[in-house]
Amino acid sequence: MSGDEMNPAAVAQAVEDIQGDDRWMSQHTRFVQECKDAEPEVLFIGDSMVQLMQQYEIWRELFSPLHALNFGIGGDTTCNVLWRLQNGELDNIGPKVTVVWVGTNNHEHSAEQVAGGILAIAQLLTSRLPKTKVVVLGLLARGEWPNPLREKNVAVNSFLRSWLPRLGHTQFLDVGAGFVHSDETISTRDMFDFLHLTAAGYRAIAKPLIDLLLQILEGTPEEKRASLV
Amino acid sequence: MFGCPATSRTSHQHHIEKTDKVMSSGDSNPAATPTPCVDIQGDGRWMSLHNHFVSNSKDKEPDVLFVGDSLVQLLHQFEVWRELFSPLHALNFGVGGDETQHVLWRLSNGELAHISPKVVVLWVGTHNHSHTAEQICGGIMAIVQLIKDKLPKAYTLVLGVLPRGKMPNPLRERNAQVNKLVKDAVSSLPHASLLNVDPGFVHSDGSISHQDLYDFLHLTPQGYQAVCQPLHAHLKGLLEKQAEN
Secondary structure (H helix, E strand, C coil): CCCHHHHHHHHHCCCCCEEEHHHHHHHHHHHHHHHHHHHCCCCEEECCCHHHCCHHHHHHHHHHHCCCEEEECCCCCCHHHHHHCCCCCCCCCCCCCEEECCCCCCCCCCCHHHHHHHHHHHHHHHCCCCCCCEEEEECCCCCCCCCCCHHHHHHHHHHHHHHHHHHCCCEEEEECCEEEEECECCCCEEEECCCCCCHHHHHHHHHHHHHHHHHHHHHHHHHHHHCCC | CCCCHHHHCCCHHHHHHHHHCCCCCCCCCCCEEEECCCCCCCCCCHHHHHHHHHHHHHHHHCCCEEEEECCHHHHHHHHHHHHHHHCCEEEEEEECCHHHHHHHHHHHHHHHHCCCEEEEEECCHHHCCCCCCCHHHHHHHHHHHHHHHCCCEEEEECCCCCCCCCCCCHHHHHHHHHHHHHHHHHCCCCCCEEEEECCEECCCCCECCCCEEEECEECCCCHHHHHHHHHHHHHHHHHHHHHHH
């Protein structure tokens, strides 16, 4: 957990434009500009699991009303998210909640390294945005049948469950319940390519997530009492 | 993000393709050589999807088959599919990240075995990052030929590859060149044509909006509406003509 210099998943790194159309940087630049114009209460940051959510109806229905911004970029690893957060995507905003969902694309890293990368992101957020509460979403299962990546993502979640509570203002939320059926398969009804969620898949994860967000945004009775003192 | 690791941005080190086994003598175009996607990541998703398409097709009788890459695959997830294409009895065999040689392999290995659609809508080519426009055209034409061989009565509608990237860049030029070459190549064929489905995504300042292409490559639901309304009209026309023959 310590010695982030030794953890490659906790090293900030921009995406190199190999393909030739510079799309990653264009997306990052747009997010930095959004920070200048918007006053989000909720910030979503992560990979395609975050990005795709904004394309479905559910975003407009449930998350836009919370004044949410979506800074997801497909393919991103923990390294890429760290770079973006350190290079403008947190400037001038003060969201009450930041939702982090990243790690499934960290193919070069071990489960422990990936969890360390996610932890580094949570640490960065709580230090840069002292008023924010961080919600880290667990990595979902993937692949039609049991496979090493499912085991890896379970291991990442396991590390996060034990490490995140030690950070203040941060919690872990597992939204993966129900995706793996009793025959151990994942259905294309939930993940159209056994990785990315369908509209139905997003509906399933939105329930526990929106409940938690509302709870945090509305504040617990204890917090309300404390704020009056 | 989507599909075949050989096209993902981190995997230029992992560019592995089984060309040795499938290349016949004289084959010099990798974009036109049937090639499966190798499972580098470890969850076998590409093959799972292919197997699903093969077995799904056993009890379906689609009039229209959409086949291609993520632009086809994502179309299936939005309302526009249910609105416009389900009523046409359409099936969707899109796989994110697929290049021409991957689609060629899939169609050669069972995805056309149990169906006889009247029209095949083919949309692929934008992910062929290591190939020239000429090679990509060759790959698309190889697919057109394969469809003709396997489904002699079907019409193939090739959709033009869309512009990409926020500002002008070499990939826009490459894609435009692919479209031009394909248009020329199909002009003499009675069973195929190229349809340009770009409604004008590039603005006068050369930029593309994230409202149309959310990551400057993949379509938003709004982008799909702009592409699919004219496509739907064109398809209906084709299906009516096929019914008359």
